[in-house]
Structures are given as structure tokens and as C-alpha cells.
Amino acid sequence: MTVMRTNRLPVYAERIQDMDSTDYQETQDLFGSLTFTGDVMLKRLSEDVYAKLQKTMQQGLAIDPAIANTVAEAMKEWALEHGCTHYCHWFQPLTGSTAEKHDAFFVPNDDGKTIASFTGAQLIRGEPDASSFPSGGIRDTYEARGYTAWDATSPAFILRSGRHATLCIPTAFVSWTGEALDKKTPLLRSLRAVSDQAMRILRIFGTDKGVSQVITTIGSEQEYFLINKEFYLLRPDLLMCGRTVIGAPPPKGHQLDDHYFGSIPERVMAYMADVESRLNELGVPVQTRHNEVAPGQYEIAPVFENANVATDHQMLMMHTLRTCAPHHGFVCLLHEKPFAGVNGSGKHNNWSLATDTGANLLNPQEETHTNMQFLVFLLAVIRAVDLHANLLRAAVSTAGNDHRLGANEAPPAIISIYLGEMLSDILDQLERGETTSTKKSPHLDLGANTLPQIPRHSSDRNRTSPFAFTGNKFEVRTVGASASIAWPNTILNTMVAESLDYLATQLEKKVSAKSSNDEIEAAVKAVLKEVVCKHRRVVFDGDNYDPKWHEQAQKRGLPHLKTTAQGLDELKSKETIDLFSKYEVLNERELRARYAVLLDRYTTTIGIEARTMISMINTHVLPAAIRYQGQIAEAIAATKAAGITCEDTHNQLQDLVNMISTLRKATDRVAEAESYTAEDADRLGHHVCDTLNPAMEAARAAADAIELVLPDDLWTLPSYAEMLFMR
Ligand code: ADP
Ligand code: MG
Secondary structure, three states: HHHHHOOOOHHHHHHHHOOOOHHHHHHHHHOOEOOOOOOHHHHHHOOOHHHHHHHHHHHHHOHHHHHHHHHHHHHHHHHHHEEEEEEEEOOOOOOOOOEEEEEEEEEEEEOOOOEEEEOHHHEEEEOOOOHHHOOOOOOOOOOOOOEEEOOOOOOOEEEEEEOEEEEEEEEEEEEEEOOEEEEHHHHHHHHHHHHHHHHHHHHHHHOOOOOOEEEEEEEEEEEEEEHHHHHOOOHHHHHHHOOOOOOOOOOOOOOOOOOOOOOOOOHHHHHHHHHHHHHHOOOEEHHHHHEEOOOEEEEEEEEEEEEHHHHHHHHHHHHHHHHHHHHOOEEEOOOOOOOOOOOOOOEEEEEEEEOOOEEEEEOOOOOOOHHHHHHHHHHHHHHHHHHHHHHHHOOOOOOHHHOOOOOOOOOOOOOOOEHHHHOOOHHHHHHHHHOOOOOOOEOOOOOOOOOOOEEOOOOOOOOOOOOOOOOOOOEEOOOOOOOHHHHHHHHHHHHHHHHHHHHHHHHHOOOOOOOHHHHHHHHHHHHHHHHHHOOOOOOOOOOOOHHHHHHHHHHOOOOOOOOHHHHHHHHHHHHHHHHHHOOOOOOOOHHHHHHHHHHHHHHHHHHHHHHHHHHHHHHHHHHHHHHHHHHHHHHHHHHHHHOOHHHHHHHHHHHHHHHHHHHHHHHHHHHHHOOOOOOOOOHHHHHHHHHHHHHHHHHHHHHHHHHOOOOOHEEEEEEOOHHHHHH
């Protein structure tokens, strides 16, 4: 009874009660966890092996080969019981998506009998062909050998697709030379780097007791659009590019703010519940759901987890959002800007540091001005963002995100930090060299007896900031909706590791194990005063959308890299190469490879968009416009033949002919810019950004102008109004 699969959330248990018992049997299994963690492991592994595996997972260690066979056997039994026929090493190549190559559990043995087999060696190592994935020049086509290596710190899971189930083992992907060909390996290295440096700070404050590492915590809110599948299939641009390359704006966008947090349409709710139940099975802890700003736009957010698992789970979240949608007649668009003129989609990457004993290091506590350790971590982030704002821009540089940053409801490409009143006041105090008080917000009295007095947060919210402190974490709002969060967090962690290293080094010069609390506090204040004076320019609490801020940012010397081509250049700078080498996150070759892959994806993506646009103009817009031209011309001839003058209609025809001519010329310019070839990838990148993009914008404007005047029966594509409002 497949329709019931849309209602698998435990909260829908009542409905499930109504199902007949066979259906219940069929779906009951689906309530169970599909991840190899916790209870599942406890039940299937001996205490000793379980303890060893737990230790590996908690401390981020490599797996002891001695227990690999036992774990593999247990995993296999569990997977077979859940209907798996295959297993795969699941990894994240530089394409930005996930990759999986399935191997059957069942193999014939020497006697010709089929047996299920899965060994420790198969669990630990796989050998996918590395030449088929982008390597940015690290590997040539003839140098194909690559390895996947089990990441025991991220739980294995069972992925269902229709009636089929596959055991997926999260892995890192490296080349035969040992260089990282994926997004996970550098992320794991950056986590180690930030932990090593953060531990030095804890040691200075004597708060390292019982702490074996500092972890990065991430909760990534995901925005997405849902449109009817029928419309999607009728739009070549959505099919090819994931975004509309032409399309006139509807009369109504989000001016009335009536969609944001509005009641969720029933069909959408059924979809969301389906997504959530599938994610729950996969161990992805989903927390919130709501309508977003644009019509047809929604958001889902998980509970935060350690960065490595959170990153894997984010990939599963995107996968689930995409794959569930067609079952509900929708297509889920994760593109950063599927529709021009309305809000784009981002991923708000909530980021913090915590000890493995559970203390959030970015929790300011009550009397923040006395919390020197918090201030050190806070200033480490501020310093890192100021020093490496360009790199943070490079971290989110993609063709899709360029449309979003600086447009409706999205932060500008100028990187600044929002701190809020309480912390900005403490920065003032640090700058003066004395910290004496923490500003408190009084309770809110709502003026009605029936309403409670509610405590107020220490700071307001600022939705316009690209990098906002939100109470006990930073929220990085520049990340694109379709991006893997691995890369932005790898960069952020590495930058922060460097800053923590700097601060630890400064502090270690001034304090020793024998220093009193007062001495430590004096040393911290002296070091932080300097950091505040130097790096405070990156803090901005005002409206990031205000053009006056853009002028002020320029005066402050903050960089404003508007495009991906400019952003990516930063990855080639000597400072970046030194930074990544110093903390052993990426060597120079690995970094250059990422630059090459990202740039290639940028130019390739825009090339596809340009060709799609040309084809849609030639096969949809122009034919419709010319048909209309003919109809008006016939009408004029008929009117004249009847002896009536029709100057207005004549002018209308002239206008249309002019518009068609403008569109043809603009399309020719796109074709010309698209055909440009350059040996040099950098040059091609800048050509795409400086010449092809503006040409496409002009052609789009010309096409959209025609769409607005064409009769409905001649227009062959679903309109913005239909796609955004009909569900
Ligand atoms: P908002 O008001 O911005 O929506 P929420 O409290 O709902 O903030 O949190 C948004 C996201 O931030 C959630 O995914 C949540 O789990 C995550 N988050 C909360 N605390 C932390 C933390 N310490 N580290 C990382 N992410 C966190
Ligand atoms: Mg938020």
C-alpha cells in the first residue's frame, strides 16, 4: 500500500492504526532506524567491539583493523535484514554531490553457490575509478587509481529507492598519491586543526580538564522551492539549469509578506512530513519547517550536530528533499536563484565550537564581560573574518550564488559581522582597556494582563548580515542552497584555527601555569584590546542592504568581491596557500585543484545556461513573437481594407517589431560571447563574468519585455505566476 508511505511520521500514528494489519507490517519496519548507530550497534556487537568502535567514533580515530571484520559482519546482517541487496562506499567528490558505486552482497563461491559476503577489508577500503571525477589536474585520465576509506565517525545508513535498499558507508575519497579528491577529507583535517588550537586556549584558562578535543558544531537551515512537476517539465531552463534563465516577473512577488511563516498548504505539508520521516530514519534530526519569504519557498532545519556528521546529513537532506518531491507531484529546486526578482535560497550555516564534554565555547553566559574565555573565542572569529573575508567569499563562490548575494533578501557580497548591542558594547569596553559591565535587556512588557512578561534576548536579530552572532553561535548566511557545506566550513575552520593559534601564542607569552586568574585576565585584556582595535572594522550592526553601508564598507577598506571569478582568485593567493599548508588542511596542489574545479564548474554552468537561453529564445520566444507580429499585421490589413484607420495598432506592431529586433541582437551577442574559447581557464572565467553574464542579462530583459505583451494563447512556457503560485 504505497500511498501510506507519505504518512510515516510517528505523529501520524493514529492514521497508521487505521491501516489493515498487512499494511502495518509492511510499513512498521520503516519506523525503525536505518542508521548503524546506538541501539542497533549495541544489539549486534560484543561489548568489547562496541566500546572500541565508540571510542573511534567519539575521538575521531582511525578504525582498528582487528575489529573491522566483526563490524562488517554485523553491518551485513543488519543490512540484509532490512532488505539490502547491495552496499556502497558513499563519498563526496569535488562535483559537490554525492557518489556511490554499488556492489552486491551476494557473490557465487567456488561451489557455484551464492553467498552473502562483506569483509572488514571491503568495509574499510574501496577502489573507485578516480579518473571519472574532477581532480583539478591532480590525476590524469590514465592515472585512475583512487581509494575510498571508511569514516567510522559518521554512521553507516540504509538508503531506500523504491523497493531497493542499499547499505551506504560514509567514506573519504583520495587519489593513489594520497591527495584528497573529495570534500570530506579536508573538512576532517580542518576539524583537527581547529581542535588543536582551541585546546591551547582551554589549557590557558585551565578548562581543558577531561576534554580530549574541541568539536565544531553545525546546524544548517535549508531553503528550497517547490513547483509543480508539470510546470518543471515544460521549462527547458529548469530541466537543464535548475533555474529560469528567462521569465517576466508576476504582478505579485513577496511585497505583501503574506507567504513568510504563513500556513503551510496541505499538499506541501504532506511532502514535508514525508521528507521528515525519511530523514528521521536516516538519523538526520529534523527540527523546524516553515514557509519562507518567496511564494513557493520553504525551509527545513535540523538540530545541530558535530560538523562531520552534520555535513553528511546535509547531503542526505538535499537528496531526500529532491527525491521525495515527485511522489507529491512536485519538483524541489535547490538552486540559489530559481526565479529572478524574488528571494533566492540559501543555507544558513550555524556554526559554533564545543568541547567534547558538551560545553559551547561561544556561549556568552550572563556576565559576559567577565567571561574572558568566551571573549577570546569571539575575537578569534572576528579577527579571522576580517583577515580572510575574501576567502570566506571564495568559500561560497558559485555561478548560482552570484545571483543571490546582494539581491533580494540575501546578504551582500561584502563580508561583515553582526554582533548586536550587548557584544558591541563589550568591544567598546575592551577597546578602552576595561570591561566592567554587561548590558541587560529588560523583560518585554506587552501591556496586556493576559500576556506573560517575556525575557528579551541580549541582541536583536539582523537578517541582512552575512555573518551574524545569534546568541551562542555564528550564522553564516552566504552559503548557497545547493552547495555542500563541507567547503565553506573547511575554510571557516582553517581561518579560525589560524586566529586561535595567533591568540594562544600571544597569551602563552604572557601567562604560565602559575599565573593567577587576575594575571590571566589582564593578559587577555591586553591582547584583545589590540585585536579589537585592528579588526573591529569588520563588525557592522546596521542594515547590510543599505547602499550607504556599501560606501562605508569601502571607506573601511572591506573587500567587495561581486563575482565568483573574483572570489575564486583568492584561492590562488600566497596567503591562502600558506594558510592551508600551515595547518595541513590542503597542500598547494590540492588547493589549486579546488580552484581549477570550482572555476571550471562556474564557466561550464554559465555556458549551459547561455545555450539554454539561446535555444529557448529561438524556439519559444521568437516564434511566438513572430506569430503575434503576423496576427497584428493581418488585423491592420483587414482593418484598413474595411476603410478604417488604426494608428494605435500600427504603433503596437512597430513596437513589437522593435522589441523582436532588440531581442535578436541581444541573443546574437550571447551566442558570440558563449562561443569564446580561451586556453587559459582564468581568462575564460573573467570573460564569462565580464562579458557573457551581462550579455545574458540584456537578452533576458528583451525576452521578458516580449513575454509581457504576448497574448496568453501564444506563450508556450509556464509563467512565473503559474510556477510560483499554483500548488
Ligand atoms: P534561528 O532563530 O536562527 O532559526 P534556531 O535556534 O532555530 O535559530 O537555530 C537554527 C539552527 O542553528 C538549528 O539548526 C540549530 O540546531 C542550530 N544551532 C543551535 N545551536 C547551535 C550551536 N551551538 N552550534 C551550531 N548550530 C546550532
Ligand atoms: Mg536562522
